[in-house]
Structure formats: C-alpha cells, structure tokens
Amino acid sequence: MTGPLVSIRDLSVTYRRDATSFSLRNIDLDIAPGERLAIIGESGSGKSTLALAVAGLLPPTAAVNGAILWSGQLQLPRGGRDIGFVFQDASASLDPVMAVGREIAEVAHTHLDQDWAQAERRALELLRRVKLPDPGTVLHAYPHQLSGGQRQRVAIAAAIAAGPRLLIADEATSALDTIVQAEIVALIRQLVAEDGMALLFVSHDIALAAELADRIAVFRRGEMVELGKANAVIQAPEHAYTKKLLDAHIGLDAEPMIAPVGHGHV
Numbered sequence: 001m002t003g004p005l006v007s008i009r010d011l012s013v014t015y016r017r018d019a020t021s022f023s024l025r026n027i028d029l030d031i032a033p034g035e036r037l038a039i040i041g042e043s044g045s046g047k048s049t050l051a052l053a054v055a056g057l058l059p060p061t062a063a064v065n066g067a068i069l070w071s072g073q074l075q076l077p078r079g080g081r082d083i084g085f086v087f088q089d090a091s092a093s094l095d096p097v098m099a100v101g102r103e104i105a106e107v108a109h110t111h112l113d114q115d116w117a118q119a120e121r122r123a124l125e126l127l128r129r130v131k132l133p134d135p136g137t138v139l140h141a142y143p144h145q146l147s148g149g150q151r152q153r154v155a156i157a158a159a160i161a162a163g164p165r166l167l168i169a170d171e172a173t174s175a176l177d178t179i180v181q182a183e184i185v186a187l188i189r190q191l192v193a194e195d196g197m198a199l200l201f202v203s204h205d206i207a208l209a210a211e212l213a214d215r216i217a218v219f220r221r222g223e224m225v226e227l228g229k230a231n232a233v234i235q236a237p238e239h240a241y242t243k244k245l246l247d248a249h250i251g252l253d254a255e256p257m258i259a260p261v262g263h264g265h266v
C-alpha cells in the first residue's frame with residue numbers, strides 16, 4: 001500500500017472564534033487504507049468534532065487550524081463520494097418523504113453518473129447487501145415504515161452507495177438495543193471488509209470499539225491521550241483515563257446489580 005488514506009496534522013478546532021477552550025487540540029493521526037480505527041472517549045471529548053472535520057462537515061463558523069490531508073493531497077474529499085457518513089439517528093439523515101430506494105439511488109445517480117434505472121438496480125442490490133428482508137418492498141417504503149435498526153441499515157446502504165474509500169460511523173449503533181447493535185456492528189465489519197473501505201468508528205463504548213477496530217484512539221477533553229492496537233489498548237492501557245474507561249465498563253459487565261447510574265451517553 002502507498003501512504004495513508006487520511007493524515008490529520010496538528011489539528012485544533014474551536015466552535016467559537018473567541019473561545020478559550022478547544023474542542024480538539026493538536027491532533028496527529030493517520031488512517032491507513034482499509035484500516036478500522038475506533039475513536040473512544042466520554043461525552044464532549046471531541047469524537048464527533050474529529051469525525052465531522054475529516055468529512056469536511058464542520059459548521060463554517062468553526063475555527064480550524066492544522067491540516068487534514070486526503071491521500072497525501074491537500075485537496076478536499078468529495079462528500080458522499082469519497083467518504084460515507086452514518087450518524088446516530090438515521091431519521092436525521094433520511095428524507096422522511098422520500099422512498100428509501102430513491103434515497104439510495106440518488107447517491108449512485110449523483111456520484112456515479114448512473115441513469116435512474118441503473119441507480120435503482122444498485123439501490124436494490126445495496127438493500128440486499130445490508131440484509132433487509134424483502135428488499136423489493138423496502139425499496140418503495142418510507143423511513144417511518146421501518147424499525148430503527150432497519151432505518152440504520154438503509155442509512156448505511158446510502159452511505160456506501162457511491163463506493164467511498166472511508167466510512168465514518170458516529171455512534172451509529174448507540175440508539176439501538178443490544179442485539180440490533182451487535183447485528184449492525186457485524187454488518188459494518190462485513191461491508192468494510194468486502195469493499196476494502198477504511199472505517200472510522202466513533203463510540204463511547206470501549207468494548208464495542210475493541211470488537212470492531214484494528215486500532216483505538218482514546219480522546220479526552222479534545223486531546224488524544226492514547227493510540228494503539230486495539231488489543232494493546234484493552235489489555236495494557238497506558239493512560240490512567242483509558243484504565244478508568246475500561247474499569248467502568250468491566251465493572252458494569254461483572255456487577256450489573258450495582259452498575260453505576262449515568263453510564264453511557266447523557
């Protein structure tokens with residue numbers, strides 16, 4: 001392989017120009033082609049800010065310093081084409097008055113220059129790939145007719161419709177119950193492997209991240225405090241904060257009766 005797919009260099013972000021606190025501070029991070037990288041950290045640590053920055057989706061009012069290089073060039077990736085993005089809430093990314101087949105077909109039509117018949121065939125094939133039952137019917141369904149897990153499968157199909165080289169999933173499974181969450185994680189793993197996509201998986205759940213990722217980056221208050229192979233970070237964390245995240249998680253698994261309240265997203 002040639003160089004990294006994405007190189008993040010000395011990246012700092014604040015949402016208000018007069019702000020003294022940074023949402024991201026001096027981040028250096030590479031994403032290799034085909035790599036699965038998880039970003040973990042508690043609420044407000046800057047995970048989504050990083051994901052949005054990589055996708056070029058930060059609000060224009062944000063002050064961004066440093067560089068994000070795409071395939072070694074300073075040129076911006078084409079949203080939807082080079083990068084697919086899946087958010088926590090599929091209802092926010094899917095148009096409520098558009099049939100889901102059309103929603104997916106539109107991505108192929110726009111970015112792959114396919115005519116509508118081709119794009120619709122691609123949509124059908126993608127609905128199969130994300131393992132929706134009866135894809136021929138789902139093609140004509142509207143988002144509100146689907147379950148949360150099914151909507152998230154549709155959102156994933158739309159995100160990968162143009163064959164991006166990077167898939168970003170920001171808490172893509174956090175709103176789902178545990179069983180559906182595991183199914184979606186397995187699906188994401190399969191899709192990135194089949195298509196050779198790199199994955200940026202944002203989660204506050206360190207165990208889920210470890211299941212899916214080659215490497216884990218731990219964020220705390222806008223800084224990256226640890227970066228390493230998933231196994232190493234889980235088995236021999238270097239930073240006290242990572243140990244704390246692990247302890248909180250292991251404590252929860254081992255002693256469900258005395259699980260601390262407030263664990264997880266607030």
Ligand SMILES: Nc1ncnc2c1ncn2[C@@H]1O[C@H](COP(=O)(O)OP(=O)(O)OP(=O)(O)O)[C@@H](O)[C@H]1O
Nearest residue numbers: 015016023041042043044045046047048049050204
């Ligand atoms: N649009 C925004 N305008 C102003 N401040 C923001 C905005 N988005 C995020 N922030 C602030 O930037 C910091 C990092 O937020 P970010 O959403 O990146 O954290 P996160 O790790 O994704 O948290 P969560 O797990 O809750 O999603 C927080 O202090 C947050 O309040």
Ligand code: NI
Nearest residue numbers: 047048049171
């Ligand atoms: Ni977030």
